[in-house]
Each structure stands twice: as structure tokens, then as C-alpha cells.
Amino acid sequence: MKRxxxxxxxxxxxxxxxxxxxxxxxxxxxxxxxxxxxIEKIATEFIGRPVTIDxxxxxxxxxxxxxxxxxxxxxxxxxxxxxxxxxxxxxxxGQIDAMALVxxxxxxxxxxxxxxxLNLIKNKNNDNNFTFSTPSQADETNTAPKDPATFTLxxxxxxHLTDVSLAYHDEFSGTSYDFTIxxxxxxxxxxxxLTGSIRGVFNKVPVDAAFTGDELNKLSLPEEPWRxxxxxxxxxxxxxxxxxxxxxxxxxxxxxxDIALKGADLPxxxxxxxxxxxxxxxxxxxSRVRVSPAAIQATDITFESDAMVLNSDLSLWLTxxxxxxxxxxxxxxxxxxxxxxxxxxxxxxxxxxxVPGADSFNTEISLDMLRLLDADIRITAKPIHIGTVSSDxxxxxxxxxxxxxxxxxxxxxxxxxxxxxxxxxxxxxxPTINVRGVVGQADVSSLLTAFAGEDRFTGETGGFSFAAxxxxxxxxxxxxxxxxxxxxxxTIVSSEQLGELLFIDSLQVTHHRATPWVIEGTGRVRxxxxxxxxxxxxxxxxxxxxxxxxxxxxxxxxxxxxxxFLEKQSTPSAALLSFAAQGGDLCGVLKPATRFLxxxxxxxxxxxxxLNNTHGTLIFDTLQVNALSGSASVALEQTDAEAxxxxxxxxxxxxxxxxxxxxxxxxxxxxxxxxxxxxxxxADRVKALIETAMERLSQDLPELKLLTxxxxxxxxxxxxxxxxxxxxxxxxxxxxxxxxxxxPSPFSARMSGVDLSGSxxxxxxxxxxxxxxxxxxSNAVLAHIFKNFGLTDLPDVSAQSxxxxxxxxxxxxxxxxxxxxxxxxxxxxxWKVGTKELQKPIIVSVSSGNLVNEADKPVKxxxxxxxx
Numbered sequence: 001m002k003r004x005x006x007x008x009x010x011x012x013x014x015x016x017x018x019x020x021x022x023x024x025x026x027x028x029x030x031x032x033x034x035x036x037x038x039i040e041k042i043a044t045e046f047i048g049r050p051v052t053i054d055x056x057x058x059x060x061x062x063x064x065x066x067x068x069x070x071x072x073x074x075x076x077x078x079x080x081x082x083x084x085x086x087x088x089x090x091x092x093x094g095q096i097d098a099m100a101l102v103x104x105x106x107x108x109x110x111x112x113x114x115x116x117x118l119n120l121i122k123n124k125n126n127d128n129n130f131t132f133s134t135p136s137q138a139d140e141t142n143t144a145p146k147d148p149a150t151f152t153l154x155x156x157x158x159x160h161l162t163d164v165s166l167a168y169h170d171e172f173s174g175t176s177y178d179f180t181i182x183x184x185x186x187x188x189x190x191x192x193x194l195t196g197s198i199r200g201v202f203n204k205v206p207v208d209a210a211f212t213g214d215e216l217n218k219l220s221l222p223e224e225p226w227r228x229x230x231x232x233x234x235x236x237x238x239x240x241x242x243x244x245x246x247x248x249x250x251x252x253x254x255x256x257x258d259i260a261l262k263g264a265d266l267p268x269x270x271x272x273x274x275x276x277x278x279x280x281x282x283x284x285x286x287s288r289v290r291v292s293p294a295a296i297q298a299t300d301i302t303f304e305s306d307a308m309v310l311n312s313d314l315s316l317w318l319t320x321x322x323x324x325x326x327x328x329x330x331x332x333x334x335x336x337x338x339x340x341x342x343x344x345x346x347x348x349x350x351x352x353x354x355v356p357g358a359d360s361f362n363t364e365i366s367l368d369m370l371r372l373l374d375a376d377i378r379i380t381a382k383p384i385h386i387g388t389v390s391s392d393x394x395x396x397x398x399x400x401x402x403x404x405x406x407x408x409x410x411x412x413x414x415x416x417x418x419x420x421x422x423x424x425x426x427x428x429x430x431p432t433i434n435v436r437g438v439v440g441q442a443d444v445s446s447l448l449t450a451f452a453g454e455d456r457f458t459g460e461t462g463g464f465s466f467a468a469x470x471x472x473x474x475x476x477x478x479x480x481x482x483x484x485x486x487x488x489x490x491t492i493v494s495s496e497q498l499g500e501l502l503f504i505d506s507l508q509v510t511h512h513r514a515t516p517w518v519i520e521g522t523g524r525v526r527x528x529x530x531x532x533x534x535x536x537x538x539x540x541x542x543x544x545x546x547x548x549x550x551x552x553x554x555x556x557x558x559x560x561x562x563x564x565f566l567e568k569q570s571t572p573s574a575a576l577l578s579f580a581a582q583g584g585d586l587c588g589v590l591k592p593a594t595r596f597l598x599x600x601x602x603x604x605x606x607x608x609x610x611l612n613n614t615h616g617t618l619i620f621d622t623l624q625v626n627a628l629s630g631s632a633s634v635a636l637e638q639t640d641a642e643a644x645x646x647x648x649x650x651x652x653x654x655x656x657x658x659x660x661x662x663x664x665x666x667x668x669x670x671x672x673x674x675x676x677x678x679x680x681x682x683a684d685r686v687k688a689l690i691e692t693a694m695e696r697l698s699q700d701l702p703e704l705k706l707l708t709x710x711x712x713x714x715x716x717x718x719x720x721x722x723x724x725x726x727x728x729x730x731x732x733x734x735x736x737x738x739x740x741x742x743x744p745s746p747f748s749a750r751m752s753g754v755d756l757s758g759s760x761x762x763x764x765x766x767x768x769x770x771x772x773x774x775x776x777x778s779n780a781v782l783a784h785i786f787k788n789f790g791l792t793d794l795p796d797v798s799a800q801s802x803x804x805x806x807x808x809x810x811x812x813x814x815x816x817x818x819x820x821x822x823x824x825x826x827x828x829x830x831w832k833v834g835t836k837e838l839q840k841p842i843i844v845s846v847s848s849g850n851l852v853n854e855a856d857k858p859v860k861x862x863x864x865x866x867x868x
Contacts, residue, residue, distance in 0.1 A: 032057040032067075049086065050075035064109055066095040076121075076129045086129055090115035108156045116161065120168040159186040159196075177203055188216035193229070202235065203272045209233040228257070235272060238263025244289075255292075261285035280305040294319050309333040316373075322402075323373040331381035331394075370426035375400035388449070389414060403427040416442045432471040433478065439464050444493050457501070462489025484511045501526055514538070530556035541566055549575065559583035580606040609634075629654070646712040653719040712737040740764045744772075758804075771808040771816065776801060801827040824851040829865075 055070025186196035244257030420437030630652035758775030
């Protein structure tokens with residue numbers, strides 16, 4: 001070969017080698033976008049739904065070639081709207097091992113996808129867009145031999161996903177879930193363990209997950225076990241820990257998993273899945289789970305928290321025509337008090353925002369779940385305590401057969417036997433629910449001691465029975481179609497001090513479908529008969545319009561009471577309230593007031609008002625009890641989530657104390673005998689009760705703490721008060737309650753032409769309440785005033801100004817009186833003393849004078865003036 005030819009061949013070979021080196025190091029990008037229609041057609045035919053590629057397709061040639069696709073969209077099945085596709089991704093890249101490709105195997109070294117969206121939807125017809133049918137399922141008649149696959153996918157070494165969104169919307173049940181994955185990675189090179197992690201947000205709750213396991217290829221090797229060595233999932237503050245082993249025998253596949261769950265944020269975890277769960281504080285759950293083709297068995301299930309301890313074993317058998325769930329549940333410990341405390345201490349920062357679909361009150365109720373499996377679960381519980389209330393011998397059985405659920409429950413609560421049964425017929429499209437039960441007799445003293453801490457009452461409640469039935473496909477339908485009957489046997493409540501207080505002869509509660517709840521009862525109140533009829537629910541507002549509310553009529557002790565509380569549909573944010581009572585003294589309730597109101601055997605009280613969501617007003621049209629007549633109004637306003645402001649205005653135009661005094665004078669014509677003796681004994685018992693109450697009040701001042709629950713303005717106006725020969729008029733009191741104290745509150749009045757004014761204050765924020773009273777009388781004619789109260793033969797005293805200041809401090813009324821201090825100041829006073837022996841009166845002029853008394857100290861008097 002000639003030298004020039006050899007040189008040219010060598011140069012060509014060097015160029016080819018250099019080109020190969022460039023390709024190997026840099027890679028050549030081959031555009032394949034023109035093949036997009038053919039790729040879309042093949043993919044569409046294979047999965048049975050439209051596939052489109054709106055972006056570029058390219059192949060990068062190198063020792064590790066990579067294929068890149070942009071703008072991938074997989075549509076919904078035929079007949080579904082295509083506005084929201086089943087799947088879409090902005091960008092996807094797969095790097096392929098070239099050496100494995102030469103051998104006929106596809107090994108993806110790295111797979112990366114970003115901005116992917118997966119939308120899973122179930123419509124109202126219970127059809128979904130995530131069910132696929134393969135060509136072999138679609139065409140069973142095609143028996144043509146298929147060529148063996150030229151290439152086989154063997155491994156994916158590394159997967160990296162970013163900005164991935166998975167949404168599930170169930171229009172059938174009204175639930176929705178959203179899972180946003182910020183980043184997910186997985187690595188499983190040949191011969192190395194499988195590792196991965198996920199970081200994202202599930203229904204607005206942060207989620208982190210990580211796992212480590214055996215080599216990925218062991219899952220496909222027969223009879224080779226595969227172990228999940230370490231798996232953790234953290235949702236909010238709750239961490240799932242899972243370890244397990246998958247065993248594979250010929251024709252058999254089973255696995256064991258140890259599951260551990262620990263956390264402190266159960267409500268947030270429940271909100272993620274549209275389930276309301278109580279705040280039980282820190283909790284843990286452990287279980288061993290065995291999975292096989294025949295059953296899923298969870299044994300040694302232990303749930304522990306400060307509020308409860310549960311042990312359970314559950315098995316789901318899959319061998320019959322219908323899955324069967326069997327097992328037992330033992331409640332080792334349950335403290336309702338601790339559970340309630342945990343709920344009260346829940347931080348306000350916990351999100352209570354409803355997840356999509358949570359407001360599905362009118363959603364169709366589906367009992368398909370009841371028809372999916374049968375169940376036989378026995379539940380028992382050790383004694384459960386709620387404060388001083390305890391229950392034991394609790395047992396229940398959940399029996400579910402062919403969609404019919406029966407749950408009988410038996411228990412003993414405070415020595416009272418209770419037997420109930422709940423049954424649900426889920427075999428029909430429209431659910432039917434039945435509840436029946438019987439409760440035995442209970443001791444009144446035990447009940448009141450448990451619930452109110454009082455043991456001063458005796459008696460026995462009658463046992464009662466109840467039955468309820470309803471059917472409907474929505475919650476409003478169930479409420480509308482509800483039928484209930486409750487019957488209570490005779491009940492008596494007595495006290496050693498007052499004798500019989502209450503005797504219920506009969507009490508019936510009924511409700512039939514769209515009719516209101518009706519409560520009818522008869523009996524005695526302190527030996528006086530009573531009868532009541534009360535209606536609750538949907539009522540006629542009196543003008544032919546429906547309204548929700550209450551209407552009650554009560555006849556007791558020769559008195560009649562009517563109460564009506566209605567919320568009209570035309571104004572759902574407002575409710576109308578009216579009240580009227582007239583007749584006797586309400587079984588002696590008003591007798592203690594006879595000293596102030598006179599004979600209370602005849603009275604009349606009525607009022608009406610409007611209440612709404614933000615504030616309420618209640619206006620008494622008339623207030624008439626003998627000599628006391630007037631009107632009053634009450635307004636409540638919720639200023640924020642915790643504060644309440646109240647305004648009370650009371651107007652009494654005229655009050656004649658002379659009439660009240662005459663009314664309280666015993667009538668000698670009253671009949672005597674057994675009836676009088678019974679009334680006197682009854683009056684003695686009431687008097688003893690009042691004295692006991694006053695004694696408790698004198699011992700402590702807890703009742704005044706009621707002033708701390710709201711800020712208020714209390715305004716009292718009395719036009720005229722007549723007593724003996726004098727009169728008092730224009731009485732005004734403006735009390736201002738602010739944050740547990742009565743701020744300096746002004747008062748004024750006019751007594752026989754004398755103007756009085758002053759203020760008083762009361763501080764309840766400390767353990768020892770403090771009060772300050774100040775009063776001033778100008779142009780006083782004190783002797784005249786004294787005579788109005790029956791005080792005669794006193795000097796005629798006048799002064800331009802008399803000032804009085806009283807300070808009280810103490811934790812009881814007696815302490816306040818004992819520790820009180822007074823100061824009286826007189827300015828420019830004149831005393832005129834006239835006697836029979838003196839032709840002229842003695843006049844003492846006082847330019848200034850003081851009377852001072854401090855606690856536990858004698859009175860000090862100082863006067864400055866002259867004697868004329």
C-alpha cells in the first residue's frame with residue numbers, strides 16, 4: 001500500500017475514534033418529536049384511554065442513553081369529562097443502561113419526573129376513573145400467538161420525583177383528599193438494599209416518610225423472603241413505625257409485620273382523614289399483623305394513653321363468599337375525666353378548618369360498607385369512672401350479617417341495670433335504624449351526690465323505657481322520619497327538711513315523624529298538683545309559618561305559666577322569646593318576698609324579646625306583683641369569643657310601702673285548724689331554709705363572684721316610694737360591673753324635698769372583698785326625714801351639707817360589718833332644741849363637725865361652732 005493511502009486511512013480511523021469519544025463524553029441529542037403521533041396511538045390502544053404528548057421527545061445517545069418526554073397527558077375513560085385529565089406531567093426523563101440494553105434487558109439507572117398531577121375521581125354513580133382494562137381483558141377472542149417481548153424491564157436503580165400532586169375526590173360519599181409530594185426518592189441498585197423517602201403535605205398536614213428494606217429483586221424471587229427493616233411515617237406529631245417480613249412459599253404468599261404508632265396529635269391526624277378524633281394526649285399502638293391469601297390477622301393490639309388502655313385481637317377471613325371480621329375488644333382502662341381535660345387543654349393553634357367535603361350534611365348515606373362483610377366482635381370493659389359515676393358489667397356484641405347490624409349493650413351504671421339494643425338494616429337502599437332500651441330504678445340521693453354533690457334529698461326515680469325508629473337516605477331524612485317514645489315510671493324526690501318536694505306520677509315523651517316532640521307530665525310539687533304540656537321542634541308561629549322552638553304550658557299551685565321560644569325560618573339568625581305567668585304564689589316560691597311585695601297570692605308577670613347570634617334583648621312588657629309594678633329590659637352582647645356585656649334597665653313608676661305593710665299584716669279572719677297548722681309547719685320549713693341560706697351567705701361571699709362572669713351596666717329607676725307620711729322619689733342607681741368589680745357607681749334620690757347623692761364600689765378580685773359607700777345630703781331637714789320613719793322628739797337639724805363615707809372589708813358579711821369604718825362630716829349645721837321650759841329655742845351653729853369610727857376603735861367626735 002502506498003504511503004499516501006495509508007496516511008489517509010489512518011487519518012479516517014483517528015477521526016472515527018475521536019467522533020466516538022465525543023459521542024461517549026458529550027452525547028448526541030436525537031429529536032423524536034415527529035414520532036409523537038405513533039407513540040400516542042400505541043399508548044392509547046394499550047391502556048384504553050387517550051394519551052397525548054404536547055411537548056418534545058428526544059433521545060440522548062451515550063453509554064447511558066436517556067429518553068426525555070415533555071407535556072404528557074393521560075385522559076379519563078370514555079364517557080368521562082376530559083377537562084381534568086387522569087394524569088399529566090410537565091417533564092420526565094429516564095436514563096437507560098446501554099450494556100443491559102444490548103443483552104435485551106431494560107435497566108433504568110435514573111428516573112426523574114417533575115410537576116406531575118394524578119386526579120382520582122369517583123362520581124355520584126359510584127363509577128371511577130382509575131380502573132384500567134388491558135387489551136387481553138378487552139378482547140378474549142383474540143387467540144393469535146403473540147411474539148415474545150424483545151426487551152424486559154428488570155430494574156429501576158434510582159427514582160426522583162418533585163412537585164407531584166395526588167388528588168382523590170369521591171362525589172359518591174362527599175370526601176376529598178389531597179397529597180402533595182414536594183420530593184420523593186427511592187434507590188435500589190442491584191445487590192443493594194432498597195431505600196427511599198417522601199416529603200409532602202396530606203390534606204394540609206405535613207408528612208415525612210422513610211424506609212429501608214432488602215434488595216428489590218428479592219420480591220420477584222420465589223421462596224426468597226423479603227424484609228422491611230425500617231419504615232417510618234410522620235403525620236403532624238404522630239409517627240408510624242413498621243417492620244416486617246414477607247414470606248413466599250409455592251402457591252402461597254404471606255407476611256408478618258410489627259406495627260408501632262406513637263404520637264401526641266390525634267385530632268390533627270383524624271382531620272386529615274375527615275374523622276373527628278378526641279385529644280387523648282400522648283398515645284401509642286402496637287400490633288403484630290399477619291397477611292395471607294386466607295386472612296389478615298392482627299393480634300396483640302395494644303392501645304395506650306393517659307385516658308384509655310385497649311387490648312384487642314381482630315381477624316379478617318377472606319375464604320367465604322363474604323369477608324368475615326371476627327375478634328374481641330377489652331377496655332382495660334377508660335377515664336372520661338382525663339379525656340375531657342385533654343380536650344379542654346387542646347391548643348387553639350390546632351387547625352379546625354374543615355377538609356373538602358366535610359360539610360356534607362345532606363350527602364346520601366351509603367351503607368354499602370355493611371354489605372361488604374359480616375362481623376362478629378365481642379366488646380367488654382372493666383369499670384369505667386366519670387367523676388363519681390361508675391359503671392361495670394359492660395358488654396356488647398357487634399353482629400353484622402348480610403348487611404343487617406345488631407348491637408346489644410348491657411351495663412350496670414351506679415347499681416342501675418341498663419339494657420339497650422341498636423339495629424341497622426343496611427340490606428335496603430334506604431337505611432332503617434332502631435334503638436330500644438330499658439333503664440331500672442335509681443336512688444335519688446346517689447344520683448344527686450354523683451352529679452351535684454348534694455345528699456340532702458331522698459327518693460327513687462322510676463325506671464323508664466325508650467324506643468326510637470327512623471329511616472332515610474340522608475341525615476335530615478333520618479331526623480325528619482324519627483319516631484320516639486319514652487315512658488318514665490312514678491318518681492319521688494323528698495328532703496328531711498321540707499318533706500315531699502316533687503312527685504312525678506307519669507311522664508311521656510313522644511315524637512312521630514314530622515311532628516314536634518311532645519312532653520306531657522302530671523304530678524305534685526310540694527303537695528300541689530301540676531300538669532304540663534311542652535312542644536319542641538318545628539312549630540307553627542301562629543301566623544301559618546313554620547318555626548323551630550319551644551312552647552310550654554304549665555299549671556302548678558293555682559298558677560299558669562306560658563313560655564314560647566321560636567326561631568323563624570324567615571329570620572334564622574334571630575329568635576323570639578315570650579313569657580307570661582299569673583295566678584298563685586308558685587308553690588310558695590314567692591312567700592319569702594311577702595315582706596317586700598305583700599300578699600303574693602295573686603301576681604302577673606309577662607315579657608317578650610328578640611335574641612340573635614351576636615346580641616340579645618329581652619323586654620318585660622309588664623311586671624305586676626300587687627303594689628310593685630313596672631318594666632324591665634335586659635340586653636346581652638358577645639363582644640368577643642370570651643367577653644359578654646349585659647345591660648339591665650329596671651323602671652318602677654310607683655312603689656307604695658304602706659300598702660305592702662298592710663298586706664303583710666296577719667288577717668285574724670284566717671281559718672284555723674289542721675289546714676292552718678299544716679301551712680304554719682310548711683312556713684316554718686321555708687323559714688328554716690331561708691335562715692340556712694342567709695347563714696351560708698353570712699359565712700362567705702361566693703355568690704357575689706357571679707359578678708365576674710360578665711361586664712354589665714345595671715340601671716334602676718323608681719319614680720315614687722311612699723312610706724308613712726313621707727315620700728321618696730326620683731331614685732336612680734347606675735351600677736357598673738367591670739372585670740369582677742363594681743366600679744364607683746352613682747346613685748341619687750329625693751327624700752321629702754332633700755336631695756341625696758353618692759356612689760358605692762365593690763372589689764371582688766381579691767380574697768377579701770372591699771366596698772366603699774359615699775353619700776351627700778344637701779339642704780337637709782333631718783328631723784323631718786326621721787319623722788317619716790316614725791322617729792319623733794328629735795332635734796330639728798339642718799345643714800348645707802352632710803357627707804358620709806363608709807369603708808367595708810372582709811371575706812364574710814359579718815367581717816365586713818365588724819371591720820367597717822365610717823366618717824360623717826357636717827358643714828354649716830344648725831341644731832334647734834325647743835322645750836316647754838324655754839320660751840326660745842337653743843340654737844347651736846356648727847361651722848364644721850366630724851364623726852369618725854375606725855374598725856375596733858371608739859367613735860371620735862369633733863365640732864366647731866357657737867351657741868346662741
